[in-house]
Amino acid sequence: MQDAITNVINKSDVQGLYLDTASMTNLESYFASGELRVRAAATISANASAIIRDAVAKALLYSDITRPGGNMYTTRRYAACIRDLDYYLRYSTYAMLAGDTSILDERVLNGLKETYNSLGVPIGATVQAIQAMKEVTAGLVGPDAGKEMGVYFDYICSGLGN
Numbered sequence: 421m422q423d424a425i426t427n428v429i430n431k432s433d434v435q436g437l438y439l440d441t442a443s444m445t446n447l448e449s450y451f452a453s454g455e456l457r458v459r460a461a462a463t464i465s466a467n468a469s470a471i472i473r474d475a476v477a478k479a480l481l482y483s484d485i486t487r488p489g490g491n492m493y494t495t496r497r498y499a500a501c502i503r504d505l506d507y508y509l510r511y512s513t514y515a516m517l518a519g520d521t522s523i524l525d526e527r528v529l530n531g532l533k534e535t536y537n538s539l540g541v542p543i544g545a546t547v548q549a550i551q552a553m554k555e556v557t558a559g560l561v562g563p564d565a566g567k568e569m570g571v572y573f574d575y576i577c578s579g580l581g582n
């Protein structure tokens with residue numbers, strides 16, 4: 421896993437150079453937003469189950485997906501879906517704190533699309549639920565932190581192929 425700091429240091433080290441102006445600017449904005457990130461992470465962790473509940477209500481409930489024949493039907497599959505959304509929320513929060521997407525590649529997206537396809541988990545509906553989490557989260561943490569979290573929710577959605 422990388423973060424905003426190791427990311428720019430690794431790039432400079434590969435070239436055997438000190439940090440250039442662009443790297444310094446990147447780091448400056450990362451440090452300047454540090455408190456915002458930590459506060460957002462605290463708010464998200466204190467409200468994680470409410471965020472997921474509201475996102476499920478917005479995107480998935482009362483659709484064919486929760487009825488017999490739908491992929492969320494049966495409590496086992498419903499619970500698996502809620503658990504997956506919790507993974508997406510938690511790992512997006514880690515990535516937002518790190519200011520880097522690498523943790524999402526390594527721990528979330530690796531093999532995920534293939535798993536979903538082989539189990540018949542609908543990717544379009546999953547993306548809708550992640551987008552709903554993005555909206556609910558932004559409503560809770562405010563526009564600046566919400567925008568930053570949105571980067572990582574969107575990254576998961578594009579990794580799923582949408």
Ligand SMILES: CCC1=C(C)/C(=C/C2=NC(=C\c3[nH]c(/C=C4\NC(=O)[C@H](C)[C@H]4CC)c(C)c3CCC(=O)O)/C(CCC(=O)O)=C2C)NC1=O
Pocket residue numbers: 485490491492497498500501502504505507527528532535539541542545546549
């Ligand atoms: C931390 C990284 C990580 C991820 C991301 C992860 C995802 C993941 N979700 C799974 C299943 C599942 N995922 C869902 C999710 C959904 N179905 C829907 O209709 C909804 C749209 C959606 C929720 C938004 C469901 C229903 C299953 C169970 C499918 C089945 O067994 O039939 C499975 C198969 C194994 C299992 O059931 O536990 C994996 C590996 N596991 C991990 O370790």
